[in-house]
Amino acid sequence: MFGLSELAVILVVVIVVLAVKKGPDLARSAGKSARILKAEKRAATETAEPGAPRVVEGEVVPPEGPPRG
Numbered sequence: 465m466f467g468l469s470e471l472a473v474i475l476v477v478v479i480v481v482l483a484v485k486k487g488p489d490l491a492r493s494a495g496k497s498a499r500i501l502k503a504e505k506r507a508a509t510e511t512a513e514p515g516a517p518r519v520v521e522g523e524v525v526p527p528e529g530p531p532r533g
Contacts, residue, residue, distance in 0.1 A: 466474075
């Protein structure tokens, strides 16, 4: 049957074939993610003053519970 070295060669060939097919897509998505993170970091540092607390605007949701009064 197959020995350990033959199985290792087959495994390496399968990994190389899959890497060739999926490699460009993975590299493209990693590049997009890096650009998004860089832009978000730049936007956060431009709007924030050093030492100032950061305020995130949103809607106020009243707490759930029995009505008061």
